[in-house]
Amino acid sequence: MPLQVYNTLSKQKEAFVPLEPGKVRFYVCGVTVYDYCHIGHARSAIVFDVIYRYLKRGGYEVTYVRNFTDIDDKIIRRANETQGDYREIADRFIAAFYQDMDALGVLRPDLEPRATDHIPQMIELIETLVAKGVAYQSGTDVYFRVERFPDYGKLAGRSLDDMLAGARVQVDEHKQNPLDFVLWKGSKPGEPFWDSPWGPGRPGWHIECSAMSNQLLGRTFDIHGGGKDLIFPHHENEIAQSEAATGVPFVRYWLHNGFVNINNEKMSKSLGNFFTIRDILETTHPETLRLFVLSKHYRSPVDFSDEALQEAERGLERFYNTLATVATRATADPNQAFADSALTAQDGELFERTGHLAELFTAAMDNDFNTAQAIGHLFELQRTLQRFLDRFGQKKLKGAAAHLAAQAGAALVEHAGVLGLLKRRPEQFALELRRLRVHQTGISEAAVEAAIERRREARERKDFAESDRIREELLAQGVILEDSPQGTRWRIRARHDEA
Secondary structure: OOOEEEEOOOOEEEEOOOOEOOEEEEEEOOOEOOOOOEHHHHHHHHHHHHHHHHHHHOOOEEEEEEOEEOOOHHHHHHHHHHOOOHHHHHHHHHHHHHHHHHHOOOOOOOEOOEHHHHHHHHHHHHHHHHHOOOEEEEOOEEEEOHHHOOOOOOOOOOOHHHHHHOOOOOOOOOOOOOOOEEEEEEOOOOOOOEOOOOOOEEEOHHHHHHHHHHHHHOOOEEEEEEEHHHHHHHHHHHHHHHHHHHOOOOEEEEEEEOOEEEOOEEOOHHHOOOOEHHHHHOOOOHHHHHHHHHOOOOOOOEEEOHHHHHHHHHHHHHHHHHHHHHHHHOOOOOOOOOOHHHOOHHHHHHHHHHHHHHHHHHHHHHEOOOHHHHHHHHHHHHHHHHHHHHOOOOOOOOHHHHHHHHHHHHHHHHHHHHOOOOOOOHHHHHHHHHHHHHHHHOOOHHHHHHHHHHHHHHHHOOOHHHHHHHHHHHHHOOEEEEEEOOEEEEEEOOOOOOO
């Protein structure tokens, strides 16, 4: 079955058929750069990063555009508070945005336009709307006439009458209709401005995305994405102004990710439950956050909590622990084929799960990018592989068994990579996770290493009582030792580990 996507415009799943065969033009609303990104931004970025990765994996030539809003009331307010320049504020938080996204393993889009680099295109689009009579000047501002666009409300599924009846719109004497929205804002004293036919000012928020997507992707393109909070009014207004100007459909498929709640409450600075990405990554591995986000379908709401992060961390550790075992005990040549007949009946489950993973993973992702289901298939293979490895105890795997384990591990890494997961070597992940826990607990790495060395010396003297005492002393501090033929590794007990 071909890729199916849920289109917010039609309110149903549809077969994905791009405008131009083999090519996808894809736009996602980016951030307004006046502050650090929060967990809601992380979810949107990760969701559309995975969609981008999956489309490319499917062989499409993808042009992915994600913008920066670098002029806005909030940016100007922040600049005034710090007595700085709006451009300095924008540059600072764009740099911070990249730091956060790079930490989360989010790929850079193909194009990342800034609003202020496209003011001429915005002015041209507004001029077209004014000439067509669907926009009007009022003082130094320009507004869009929603009543002149008969389809207004089609994305949100709301009629103009219903919107007017339930509107909480502040009375504005400059507007002909309370629902009319601003396209151009006359500048106030001391504000940054650009010259225009309507006087000095700056663009309204909604016009930015229409002008930039029109220039970079064409008048009609395939996918427009963003959070559900953008459906109305932002995306509704984008449709109205774009289609009123061009006379052709603006976007073929509208995709929106669900909200993030914090402990079952809406995230809000006023409630004190507002978490930035960098705050979270102080104590949480980036792949843990990715796994948490992707463990729910992108359209569903997701509840962010310590318990949910711990569950994601447990799952990620299981993946990496299994891969670590494969790396140390199943060192077969992956290019050397083996016959099915070499396997026992007990091996058949792992052989089948490995062989069917690609089909199951693709079916899940083709079902409106169902990452939750895809991750479920990855866990099924991981559990099967771990049971297979456990049968051999600490023995090295040889022959067909080694090949099968290596191939299962490779299949896990390959498919998880489409989701931006399991991108590290197991030992690298273990070290990064340990450092996070060291940071949380304040345990001294040097002191632990010294204790391990004393324990090694005690074992060499066959002073097993002292060796056990050191192990128990470390365990009381939350340090778990793991002995293997390669030496002693250590990790800090997580909150979810049993004492």
